Amino acid sequence: MRNIKIIAEYDGTNYHGWQRQKGLLTLQQLLEESIGQITGENVTVIGAGRTDARVHAHNQSAHFKINSLIGTRNLLLGINSLLPTDVVVKELKEMDEVFHARFDVKSKVYMYQIHNAPVRSALYRDYAWHVRAPLDLEKMNKCFSVLKGTHDFSSFCGKKGSDVSCVRTIKDVCIEKTCPELMRIFIEADGFLRYMARTIVGTMVEVGMGRRMPKDLSDILAARDRGRAGITAPPHGLFLIEVKY
Amino acid sequence: MRNIKIIAEYDGTNYHGWQRQKGLLTLQQLLEESIGQITGENVTVIGAGRTDARVHAHNQSAHFKINSLIGTRNLLLGINSLLPTDVVVKELKEMDEVFHARFDVKSKVYMYQIHNAPVRSALYRDYAWHVRAPLDLEKMNKCFSVLKGTHDFSSFCGKKGSDVSCVRTIKDVCIEKTCPELMRIFIEADGFLRYMARTIVGTMVEVGMGRRMPKDLSDILAARDRGRAGITAPPHGLFLIEVKY
Numbered sequence: 001m002r003n004i005k006i007i008a009e010y011d012g013t014n015y016h017g018w019q020r021q022k023g024l025l026t027l028q029q030l031l032e033e034s035i036g037q038i039t040g041e042n043v044t045v046i047g048a049g050r051t052d053a054r055v056h057a058h059n060q061s062a063h064f065k066i067n068s069l070i071g072t073r074n075l076l077l078g079i080n081s082l083l084p085t086d087v088v089v090k091e092l093k094e095m096d097e098v099f100h101a102r103f104d105v106k107s108k109v110y111m112y113q114i115h116n117a118p119v120r121s122a123l124y125r126d127y128a129w130h131v132r133a134p135l136d137l138e139k140m141n142k143c144f145s146v147l148k149g150t151h152d153f154s155s156f157c158g159k160k161g162s163d164v165s166c167v168r169t170i171k172d173v174c175i176e177k178t179c180p181e182l183m184r185i186f187i188e189a190d191g192f193l194r195y196m197a198r199t200i201v202g203t204m205v206e207v208g209m210g211r212r213m214p215k216d217l218s219d220i221l222a223a224r225d226r227g228r229a230g231i232t233a234p235p236h237g238l239f240l241i242e243v244k245y
Numbered sequence: 246m247r248n249i250k251i252i253a254e255y256d257g258t259n260y261h262g263w264q265r266q267k268g269l270l271t272l273q274q275l276l277e278e279s280i281g282q283i284t285g286e287n288v289t290v291i292g293a294g295r296t297d298a299r300v301h302a303h304n305q306s307a308h309f310k311i312n313s314l315i316g317t318r319n320l321l322l323g324i325n326s327l328l329p330t331d332v333v334v335k336e337l338k339e340m341d342e343v344f345h346a347r348f349d350v351k352s353k354v355y356m357y358q359i360h361n362a363p364v365r366s367a368l369y370r371d372y373a374w375h376v377r378a379p380l381d382l383e384k385m386n387k388c389f390s391v392l393k394g395t396h397d398f399s400s401f402c403g404k405k406g407s408d409v410s411c412v413r414t415i416k417d418v419c420i421e422k423t424c425p426e427l428m429r430i431f432i433e434a435d436g437f438l439r440y441m442a443r444t445i446v447g448t449m450v451e452v453g454m455g456r457r458m459p460k461d462l463s464d465i466l467a468a469r470d471r472g473r474a475g476i477t478a479p480p481h482g483l484f485l486i487e488v489k490y
Binding site for chain 1 (some may be wrong): 254255256301303321325330331333334336340362364365366367368370392423
């Protein structure tokens with residue numbers, strides 16, 4: 001069978017996340033149905049990871065297997081003609097049969113957008129977390145050195161199986177301020193636990209507000225207790241930027 | 246009467262532009278109704294200029310007059326509580342009685358966003374013009390020197406009264422490339438004719454595609470004939486960024 005890698009972009013606002021769920025519109029289902037309609041085959045699309053409801057993706061990766069001999073260019077055009085305007089397949093690539101979109105991930109980059117201003121935004125309403133209190137960028141920057149590296153991130157994990165390792169490696173974290181009111185936090189890691197990116201952001205925002213100190217993060221990590229970390233930032237500020245293989 | 250300046254942000258996707266139109270939802274009407282509901286007065290909101298249907302604004306300016314003694318902070322909170330999430334008043338400011346949001350404009354800054362990639366974008370679908378053909382940034386940059394300064398912009402004006410002057414001064418034009426696929430054209434002028442920003446962008450895109458030469462712009466300007474310029478870029482890529490007084 002042919003093994004095809006997908007790179008997809010989506011606005012998660014109107015979807016119940018990536019993973020198929022009975023009776024709810026999800027991105028996996030939408031892609032599977034579109035590919036199925038073009039190829040006439042029953043396909044399963046395996047994503048690099050699940051994104052939650054309302055989370056966006058600039059470049060989500062996935063793979064699927066088909067027998068159809070249709071060329072990737074025509075397949076891409078066909079799928080995109082069926083997809084609604086808030087989802088698009090940017091690339092299809094023929095892979096060797098062992099490529100697996102989830103198992104082969106080297107790292108993923110997420111970006112979290114914060115709109116930091118006294119009044120809410122109309123243009124970023126679905127794409128950024130509105131934080132009213134002024135955030136101290138310098139304090140937030142000091143969190144990076146604690147977060148970077150290999151740690152047990154249990155304190156930043158929403159729901160976990162008790163026997164699963166929560167050790168992950170954060171390769172890079174940085175904050176970009178594109179304009180005075182917009183802050184973008186980039187996190188690259190070899191893997192993300194459930195809600196990990198959003199809990200890190202929620203905790204960093206509490207640091208930025210002065211409710212916690214940057215050095216508190218060491219204690220939070222060491223505690224391995226979700227109750228110790230900050231709030232889970234809302235989903236609509238989160239973007240899956242890149243999946244590296 | 247009190248004279249109050251408004252700065253408003255809106256996502257123009259769901260509106261028939263700024264100006265009141267019978268039977269169509271517009272931003273002027275929405276603001277007038279919200280202010281009217283809070284103050285109990287019949288208000289007219291005078292915008293710095295009209296934005297077309299689907300055009301967005303980060304900072305549209307306007308003014309209105311009221312007798313009500315309500316404080317600007319409470320008025321702002323009240324208006325925003327009535328507005329839908331795609332419109333927001335960012336600032337209200339007490340002005341002296343002679344301030345006029347349209348007549349007193351010194352200059353306006355528009356930004357036009359182009360998504361330049363072979364495949365359409367899901368995330369920019371309502372916020373950028375999708376141009377498939379690769380654009381030559383260097384050629385587009387060469388248009389600036391011709392456009393800057395005081396000219397008769399008749400060739401870039403959609404509909405005009407025959408007796409109205411089409412002389413305007415472009416104070417600045419520049420292109421910013423935030424990422425390989427996204428191009429932002431900024432234009433600052435003392436005034437914009439109907440469709441002027443969008444026709445300049447449409448013509449510059451034709452230059453970027455190699456269909457016209459940057460130096461052709463001099464002839465187009467001199468002709469004072471709308472038929473000579475390029476296409477009118479679609480509205481949804483256009484953002485009113487700032488109104489200067």
